[in-house]
Amino acid sequence: MNAVFVTGAAGFIGSHVVDRLLDLSVDVVGFDNLSTGFTAFLDSARSRPRFRFVEGDTLDREALTRAMAGCDVVFHLAANADVRFGTSHPHKDLEQNTIATFNVLEAMRANRVRRIAFSSTGSIYGEPEMIPTPEDAPFPIQTSLYGASKLGAEGLLNAYAFGFDFEVYIFRFVSILGERYTHGHVYDFFKKLLADPHRIEVLGNGRQRKSYLYVHDCIDAMLIAIKTACERVNIFNLGTEEYITVDDSLDCICRALGVNPQRHYTGGERGWIGDSPFILLDTKKVKSIGWAPKVSIREGVLKTLAYLQANQHLLERRS
Amino acid sequence: MNAVFVTGAAGFIGSHVVDRLLDLSVDVVGFDNLSTGFTAFLDSARSRPRFRFVEGDTLDREALTRAMAGCDVVFHLAANADVRFGTSHPHKDLEQNTIATFNVLEAMRANRVRRIAFSSTGSIYGEPEMIPTPEDAPFPIQTSLYGASKLGAEGLLNAYAFGFDFEVYIFRFVSILGERYTHGHVYDFFKKLLADPHRIEVLGNGRQRKSYLYVHDCIDAMLIAIKTACERVNIFNLGTEEYITVDDSLDCICRALGVNPQRHYTGGERGWIGDSPFILLDTKKVKSIGWAPKVSIREGVLKTLAYLQANQHLLERRS
Numbered sequence A, B: 001m002n003a004v005f006v007t008g009a010a011g012f013i014g015s016h017v018v019d020r021l022l023d024l025s026v027d028v029v030g031f032d033n034l035s036t037g038f039t040a041f042l043d044s045a046r047s048r049p050r051f052r053f054v055e056g057d058t059l060d061r062e063a064l065t066r067a068m069a070g071c072d073v074v075f076h077l078a079a080n081a082d083v084r085f086g087t088s089h090p091h092k093d094l095e096q097n098t099i100a101t102f103n104v105l106e107a108m109r110a111n112r113v114r115r116i117a118f119s120s121t122g123s124i125y126g127e128p129e130m131i132p133t134p135e136d137a138p139f140p141i142q143t144s145l146y147g148a149s150k151l152g153a154e155g156l157l158n159a160y161a162f163g164f165d166f167e168v169y170i171f172r173f174v175s176i177l178g179e180r181y182t183h184g185h186v187y188d189f190f191k192k193l194l195a196d197p198h199r200i201e202v203l204g205n206g207r208q209r210k211s212y213l214y215v216h217d218c219i220d221a222m223l224i225a226i227k228t229a230c231e232r233v234n235i236f237n238l239g240t241e242e243y244i245t246v247d248d249s250l251d252c253i254c255r256a257l258g259v260n261p262q263r264h265y266t267g268g269e270r271g272w273i274g275d276s277p278f279i280l281l282d283t284k285k286v287k288s289i290g291w292a293p294k295v296s297i298r299e300g301v302l303k304t305l306a307y308l309q310a311n312q313h314l315l316e317r318r319s
Helices: A012-023 A039-046 A061-068 A083-088 A090-111 A145-164 A185-195 A215-228 A246-257 A297-310 A313-317 B012-023 B039-046 B061-068 B083-088 B090-110 B145-164 B185-195 B215-228 B246-257 B297-310 B313-317
Strands: A003-007 A027-032 A051-055 A073-076 A115-121 A167-173 A175-177 A199-202 A212-214 A233-238 A262-265 B003-007 B027-032 B051-055 B073-076 B115-121 B167-173 B175-177 B199-202 B212-214 B233-238 B262-265
Touching (some): A012 A027, A012 A215, A027 A061, A061 A090, A073 A090, A083 A090, A083 B145, A090 B090, A115 A145, A115 A215, A145 A233, A145 B083, A145 B090, A145 B145, A167 A215, A175 A215, A175 A297, A185 A199, A185 A313, A212 A297, A215 A233, A246 A297, B003 B061, B012 B027, B012 B039, B061 B090, B175 B215, B185 B313, B212 B215, B212 B297, B246 B297
Parallel strands (some): A027 A051, A073 A115, B003 B027, B115 B167, B167 B233, B175 B212, B199 B262
């Protein structure tokens, strides 16, 4: 790993990956269209000589190919990361997750780059019967356009591994938490409670059981995997061994904020179409290569909340 | 099922589906861009008043949407069906299998059509450890661009089932044989033996174990499934309980043609990148709804050969 190309470099996870790679003294090219990323997340990176930023879109294969020249590893983190609104614009997941990944793979082929780390998702397991869900769980049925589009992308990575001798690292994330977090349940709850600390709407019945992982634990796992695993196709679930209910997570947040709102539930086992009522990934495989998370889900929630409290301008930009 | 929209209507399987549906006295709209289909396959259909043909491309979503108006079921059979040449043009599988399927689903949504039968593939299992391979085999690793592109399409169908209340029928075919067959091993061997009956090149070591299904058995299964199964997502493997080696199949063909060529093997367990050395699908699920194949693999090979002998003009059009 001498020069790494990072897509989604100005995003939540991408910008942390950039910083961590720079700490390892490798050259980094960050690529982002800034549609949901924040240039401020790259402030520290921009001050370092090994970093170069290219503003560009993963749907523009030529720009991608030009920007990638000279790199030897790709971290492909650019995505439409919001699983909730898939049915409002089904083309968005297909384009930004499946077709964009195809473009990244083609840009790699043009540049003779053969190693790629990819942010996939635990949503790919749909509503699995096997919980905790291992990487080789029974062939899943997709329940969201987001999951479907990431499945399409995973398939492409695998096919490139066999067809073009790529070495691929697929990471199936639970929801990631931490500094620079700009969407998801902590974000939504905090924003709602700022607007009205006395009453809050909770999607679903509040009993959905969810897994979260702290962003630096997530990046630790990716870096260890890339250093250690050497199959043609390397697939790892990334998560903790715990889960938390939506209600319990809201308890944490309310306690930290010193509020006690009335909760109004939209009802039903699922918060939205494609929401999985219980997500818990089996992480034996990634643990077997020497990784373990350092931050618990509750700590992760509180760190995220503290970050959002200190960076409330982030709440304004998004709907 | 009152009016059925068939994509790939002028193709091998599609044209048979059209004929069979017309026999059931439903209205049929056949859609095909004629890039690999043959209008002659629709000669009989064209003479029947319930049939209408629309020349159009599944990549043209507007044309697809217009042509689909008034239909209530879709058989989506248009595809890039050649698994062998994926690495020569990786975009072809993505476009013709994944993106085209997205367009079909969007055209359905625009027309409020909610039932779709889709031709997927046993290639989606990659090189499975579990043989015979059931529908809920462990989460597969794709080994071909063809398989990856069909996986992407399956994921989309599932997501539409959950997101938009579609009822989807996914059929994972082994290789299909029979009348109007215009590519695959019988086609290739026959063509080679016509050119030189004394010497033949065999891809791989000839010991690959393959499954085949006769086209009318395949269509029987699809029609029974659509009538019987009523889950949101219905997935069926379609194949026989037998397999045949490439060498044994070549024996059949040579005996029928009265030739005895010297065989030259290109070597290796696989005929090409992404070729699976052993394909045998578990078909318990489709049998449980009352289907059984009527034609054995050997009979299917011989019927296919007899058809090609009587229709040698089909050999000329393709490379």
